[in-house]
Amino acid sequence: MRPNYPIKSPAPRTEQIILFRVSGQLFAVSSASVQEVRGVDSLSGAAKEISQPSLRKVKHVVRRGENSVYVVNAAMHFGLPPAPPALVFVLRQTRTALLIDGIEKMTSMSRLQALPLAFCHEERGWYRGLTTLDQSVVPVVKPDGFLTPEELFLLDASLSNEAEAEAEVSRIAEDNAQHGIDTSMAQ
Amino acid sequence: MTLIAESDLQSFVLLRLGDRRFAVAATQIAELVPPSRVFRFPHHTSDVEGVILRRGRIVPVCDVAEKLIGKGLKSRRFYLIAQRRYGAQTEWVALPVTGDCELINAEMTLPSDTDAPHVSGWLSHAGDVIEVLNLAALTPGPSDIAAVTTPLQPLEARP
Numbered sequence: 001m002r003p004n005y006p007i008k009s010p011a012p013r014t015e016q017i018i019l020f021r022v023s024g025q026l027f028a029v030s031s032a033s034v035q036e037v038r039g040v041d042s043l044s045g046a047a048k049e050i051s052q053p054s055l056r057k058v059k060h061v062v063r064r065g066e067n068s069v070y071v072v073n074a075a076m077h078f079g080l081p082p083a084p085p086a087l088v089f090v091l092r093q094t095r096t097a098l099l100i101d102g103i104e105k106m107t108s109m110s111r112l113q114a115l116p117l118a119f120c121h122e123e124r125g126w127y128r129g130l131t132t133l134d135q136s137v138v139p140v141v142k143p144d145g146f147l148t149p150e151e152l153f154l155l156d157a158s159l160s161n162e163a164e165a166e167a168e169v170s171r172i173a174e175d176n177a178q179h180g181i182d183t184s185m186a187q
Numbered sequence: 188m189t190l191i192a193e194s195d196l197q198s199f200v201l202l203r204l205g206d207r208r209f210a211v212a213a214t215q216i217a218e219l220v221p222p223s224r225v226f227r228f229p230h231h232t233s234d235v236e237g238v239i240l241r242r243g244r245i246v247p248v249c250d251v252a253e254k255l256i257g258k259g260l261k262s263r264r265f266y267l268i269a270q271r272r273y274g275a276q277t278e279w280v281a282l283p284v285t286g287d288c289e290l291i292n293a294e295m296t297l298p299s300d301t302d303a304p305h306v307s308g309w310l311s312h313a314g315d316v317i318e319v320l321n322l323a324a325l326t327p328g329p330s331d332i333a334a335v336t337t338p339l340q341p342l343e344a345r346p
Contacts (some may be wrong), residue, residue: 025228078229116238117273118247118280120329121231130238130245137226137238137245 012110017131019104019138020089023080026104026138028131029089033143036090040099043088047071052158055151061159062097064090070155071097072146078126091143098146107133112140196292199310199319202267203286204252204260210291210310210319217268217279219288234327239281241268248281249326254305255318260285271322273329280326295319 016031047060050070057076062069069090075082085099109131115124126145130137147155198213225237225248234254238245246268252260263283271280295308307321 027228079231080229113245116245116247116280117276117278117329118235118249118271118327119230119232120327123230123232126229132240132243132245135240137228137240139228 014108014110015112016106016108017140018089018106019133020087021101021104022074022078023083023101025078025080026136027074028109028133028138028140029091029143030128030140031106033092034089035092037103038088038090040085040088043071043097050155050158050162052154055154058147058151058155061155067095068156068159069095069097070147070152071099073099074146075099075101077146091146094144094146095152096143096146109133109140115139195294197295198290198292199295200267201289201291201312201317202282202284203288205256205258205285207256208315208317209255210293210312210317211267211269211322212307212319213290215270215322217270219265219267220281221265222263222283223266232327239266241279241281244279246279246281248283250283251320251325252283254325255320269322271326271328273323280322282326 017028018031018034019026019028021027043060043062047062050058050061052058057073058070059073060071062071071088073082073085074080075085083101086102087100089098089100091098112129112131114129115127125148126139126142128140128142131140132138199210200213200216201208201210220241223239223241225239227237234249234251235247236250238247240246248266250259252258260283262285264286265284265288266281267284267288268279268281270277291310291312293310293312295310298306298308304324305321306318307324308319310317310319
């Protein structure tokens, strides 16, 4: 007679997530998508201002190696009331750093439900889906959904224009300095 | 007196929005539930006010009152959970309603060319002429998915 072993169902697959707040609204992001968490103060030295009037959510850019990483204000991205951000997430495999209010907690999700098809505008690019935690529904953000390829193109173009303008200014300054030296020599 | 063959009769659920009543094919209705917490998060689809949790599913709440009676609902008594078809796929949507719902059998008159896209037919019931709603035209969804109005099989039995 064979013993009656209890049948164990396999443990559900889970994904580690970080719950974070932006203007009081709770969001989740996969922990694996977050390369670094920094205080906003630590950015101030490294960040350079960038102005792209059609993209008010991006005001700073940080050089990281060969890449420019654009700092996106999450509240402005989601159309939430402005709140002073305290932290920045540097998102892995993207060129986005995200300004957020704070981290709520780290936890895990066992189920991600696709965003219902009734949601049919920009939000489809913002979220991987929705998850339920403690009988609440939390949207799980898509790390590459904060800047579209078109927006990155605009920002890169803006950065390149600024670099060209800076190069032009320094060339003129150099020319003027050279001209000044020549004048003094002529005198 | 006109006799209607039993085969011409279809089941409809009558729902109330303010002073008016509308109908949805009963085959598209999953259940009628009391209002529960609506979870809101940022999005740009104006007809969706948030989502509710129902039987482990996340169901979008689509307030159709603005489109149907010209004003949003100040109070709601139930959510009518209906199946909305998106191409070959179906999903639940929750429609807030202001009063009790009623199951009736009636013969539907097909819509005319001048009817609004959300009208899939007309019923005559208890002296009222009632619009039968085409949820695919009434609730939001990706525009590249063609709206199909064939009646659906219910996902689960109603309580």
